[in-house]
Amino acid sequence: MAGPAENVISAGRRLIANLIATGETRLRLAVAEWEAERDRMLTLLLLAGAGLIVLSFAIGMLLLLIVVVYWEENRLQAIGICSAALFILAGVLIFSAKRVAKQRKLMAATLHHLDRDRQALGHSHD
Structure with a gap:
């Protein structure tokens, strides 16, 4: 029959093993999320880059047609109006890009699970 000290030591070992297993699970989730986000961002950058190149040629040809x-x-008025339209479009795109850049989505599931773990342990979230 195990004594009280052995029971406490055994419970401590189980607790540490559970904490390590939970930490490993969260780390694996974070790595999987990171890899998926990296692949998504690479695909997004390649598609956006190709789209921007084609769009640039299309806009250039349209502006050339208008000027001709x-x-x-x-x-001179045609060139001025086309230039103004391009500046306005560039401003709108830059503003939109800043707004999208402020949105945080990276590793949201990992952070959510870590927050749930913290709450389950009885700690309040700062």
Whole structure:
């Protein structure tokens, strides 16, 4: 029959083993999430880059068409209006990119599970 000291030591070992297993599970989740996000970001960057190159050519051709159509009558106005439109579009895109960059999504599931673990242990979240 085990004594009280042996029971406490055994319970402590089980607790440490459970904490290590939980930590390992959370670490594996974080790594899996990181790898999925990395792959998604690479694909997004490649597609966005290719799309931007094609869009740049399309916009250039459209602006060239507008300037050629109005070459005889109002070429400077056509160039000015096209330039202003491009500046406005660039401003809108930069503002949108800043807004998207502020959104945090990386490892959200891992952080959620860690928060649940903290609450389950009885600690309050700061």
